[in-house]
Amino acid sequence: xxKWFPSIxxxxxxxxxPIAVNKWLVTATIMTGSLLAIxxxxxxxxxxxxxxxxxxxxxxxxxxxxxxYIISNVIVMPLTGYLTALWGRKQFFTGxxxxxxxxxxxxxxxxxxxxxxxxxxxxxLAGGALLPNAQAILFETFPKEEHGKAMGIFGxxxxxxxxxxxxxxxxxxxxxxxxxxxxxxLLPGILAAVMVLRFIQNPLYLKKPEGKFDxxxxxxxxxxxxxxxxxxxxxxxxxxxxxxLIVILVVVGVVNLAYLVRRELVIRxxxxxxxxxxxxTFVAGNIIGVLAGFSLYGLLFLLPVFMSQILHxxxxxxxxxxxxxxxxxxxxxxxxGRLADRLDPRIPIAVGIGIFxxxxxxxxxxxxxxxxxxxxxxxxxxxxxxxxxxxxxxSATLGSISKAKTASASGLYNLIRQLGGSVGIAALTxxxxxxxxxHLHQLTMGASxxxxxxxxxxQTNATLTAALHQQAAVLAYDDLFQYSALxxxxxxxxxxxxxxxxxxxxx
Numbered sequence: 001x002x003k004w005f006p007s008i009x010x011x012x013x014x015x016x017x018p019i020a021v022n023k024w025l026v027t028a029t030i031m032t033g034s035l036l037a038i039x040x041x042x043x044x045x046x047x048x049x050x051x052x053x054x055x056x057x058x059x060x061x062x063x064x065x066x067x068x069y070i071i072s073n074v075i076v077m078p079l080t081g082y083l084t085a086l087w088g089r090k091q092f093f094t095g096x097x098x099x100x101x102x103x104x105x106x107x108x109x110x111x112x113x114x115x116x117x118x119x120x121x122x123x124x125l126a127g128g129a130l131l132p133n134a135q136a137i138l139f140e141t142f143p144k145e146e147h148g149k150a151m152g153i154f155g156x157x158x159x160x161x162x163x164x165x166x167x168x169x170x171x172x173x174x175x176x177x178x179x180x181x182x183x184x185x186l187l188p189g190i191l192a193a194v195m196v197l198r199f200i201q202n203p204l205y206l207k208k209p210e211g212k213f214d215x216x217x218x219x220x221x222x223x224x225x226x227x228x229x230x231x232x233x234x235x236x237x238x239x240x241x242x243x244x245l246i247v248i249l250v251v252v253g254v255v256n257l258a259y260l261v262r263r264e265l266v267i268r269x270x271x272x273x274x275x276x277x278x279x280x281t282f283v284a285g286n287i288i289g290v291l292a293g294f295s296l297y298g299l300l301f302l303l304p305v306f307m308s309q310i311l312h313x314x315x316x317x318x319x320x321x322x323x324x325x326x327x328x329x330x331x332x333x334x335x336x337g338r339l340a341d342r343l344d345p346r347i348p349i350a351v352g353i354g355i356f357x358x359x360x361x362x363x364x365x366x367x368x369x370x371x372x373x374x375x376x377x378x379x380x381x382x383x384x385x386x387x388x389x390x391x392x393x394x395s396a397t398l399g400s401i402s403k404a405k406t407a408s409a410s411g412l413y414n415l416i417r418q419l420g421g422s423v424g425i426a427a428l429t430x431x432x433x434x435x436x437x438x439h440l441h442q443l444t445m446g447a448s449x450x451x452x453x454x455x456x457x458x459q460t461n462a463t464l465t466a467a468l469h470q471q472a473a474v475l476a477y478d479d480l481f482q483y484s485a486l487x488x489x490x491x492x493x494x495x496x497x498x499x500x501x502x503x504x505x506x507x
Contacts, residue, residue: 072124081408101189152337228253285397297421332387352388
C-alpha cells in the first residue's frame with residue numbers, strides 16, 4: 001500500500017497548494033454572504049414603526065434595534081484580521097454567516113424588545129465580519145491587474161444592498177409582517193455557508209497569532225467604539241453637548257481609543273495591526289474615505305429628510321427620487337473598475353470627485369417648490385461621480401497592502417469610512433439646527449424692517465410665520481448641500497499622496 005499511497009509528512013502536507021477554484025464562483029460566494037449584511041443595515045429602518053407598535057414601546061427605545069446593530073458592526077471590523085489568522089479564513093467566514101443566519105432566525109422569534117436588541121447585536125457582530133473578509137478574499141482571488149474589476153463587483157453589492165433594503169423591508173412588513181424581514185435571511189444564509197465551505201480556501205500565508213490574547217485591548221476597543229458610536233447615533237435626540245450623557249460618552253470613547261492605539265503600538269500580541277498606517281497610500285486613501293463618508297452619508301441623510309419635511313414626499317416617492325443615484329453608481333462602478341486596472345487610479349478618482357462636487361452643489365438650488373426632475377439630474381451625476389471614486393479608491397488603498405495584512409487593512413478601512421459617515425451625519429444634523437435658527441432670525445429681522453409685526457395679529461400672521469420657518473429650513477438645507485460639496489473638495493489634497501505602483505495592461 002505504501003508503494004501506491006506513500007505517506008506525506010505533516011509539514012509537507014501543509015505546504016500543498018490549495019485547490020484551484022474558479023474566481024467567479026468565489027465572487028458569487030462572498031457576494032451572497034456580503035449582501036445579507038449590507039441589506040440588513042437598511043432593511044429594518046422601514047419596519048421600526050411597526051416594531052414599536054408590536055412591542056408597545058416608545059420610538060426612543062425601539063431605535064436601539066438599528067443603533068446597536070451599527071455599534072456591534074463597527075466593534076468587530078478592526079478585529080477581522082486577527083480573528084481570520086486565529087481561526088482561518090474559511091472557518092471564520094463560515095462561522096460569521098452561520099451566526100448571522102441563526103441570529104436572524106432569533107430576531108424573527110424575538111418575544112420583546114430586549115430580546116430583539118440582543119439578537120440584533122449578535123447579527124451585527126456577524127455582519128461586521130463579512131464585509132472586510134469579502135474584500136480581502138476578492139483581492140486574493142483576482143490578480144493585481146484586475147483589482148479594479150474586483151472592487152467594481154464588490155461596489156455593486158455595496159450600492160445595490162442599501163437600495164434593495166428599504167423596498168424589500170417595506171414590502172415584507174406590509175404583506176407578511178415585520179418578523180419576515182429577518183427570517184428571509186435563512187435560505188440565502190444556508191446557501192452562502194455551503195458555498196463558502198465548498199469554494200473558499202485558507203491562504204497559505206496565514207499564521208496563527210502567538211502569545212496571550214490581549215483582553216485589555218479588546219475591552220478598551222469595545223468601550224471606545226461603542227460609546228463613541230452611541231453618542232454619534234443619539235446625539236441629536238439627546239441634545240448633543242447640552243446632554244451630560246453625550247459629553248461623558250464622547251470623553252470616554254476618545255480616551256479609550258487613544259489608549260488603545262498607544263497599547264497596540266507597543267505590545268507584541270496586538271489584536272489590531274496598526275502597522276498598515278505606515279503605508280502612505282493607505283493613510284491617504286483612508287483620509288479620502290473619511291471625507292467621502294462625511295459627504296456621502298451626510299448627503300444621503302439630508303436628502304430624504306428634505307424631501308419629507310420640505311417637499312412632503314411620501315416613502316415611495318423618496319425611494320423613487322433616490323433610485324437614479326443608486327442606478328448611476330451601479331453603471332459607473334464597472335467602468336471605474338476597468339479604468340482603475342488600466343490607468344493611474346488617481347485619474348478616475350479626481351474626475352469622480354469633481355463630478356460629485358458639482359452635482360452636490362446643484363442641490364443648493366432646491367426649494368419648497370422643487371419636484372422630482374429637479375432632483376433627477378443632480379442625483380444621476382452625484383451617483384456617477386461616487387462610482388468613479390469608490391472603486392479605484394478601494395483598489396488603490398487596499399492594493400498597496402500585502403496579502404497577509406489585507407483582512408486587517410480592510411477592516412480598518414471599512415471602520416474608518418463608517419465612522420466618517422457617522423461623524424458627517426452628526427455634524428450636518430447639528431449644523432442644520434443652528435443654521436435654521438440663524439436664518440429664521442435673519443428673516444424675522446427682515447420682516448420687522450419691512451414693517452411687519454409678527455406678534456400684532458397672531459391669526460393674520462400665522463401663515464407668514466409658518467412660511468418664514470419653512471424658508472429658514474430651506475436656506476439651512478441649501479447651505480449644508482454647499483458645505484458637503486466644499487468638504488469633499490478637500491479630498492484633492494490627500495489624493496496627491498495616493499502613490500500607486502503597478503504594471504498597467506494594454507486595453
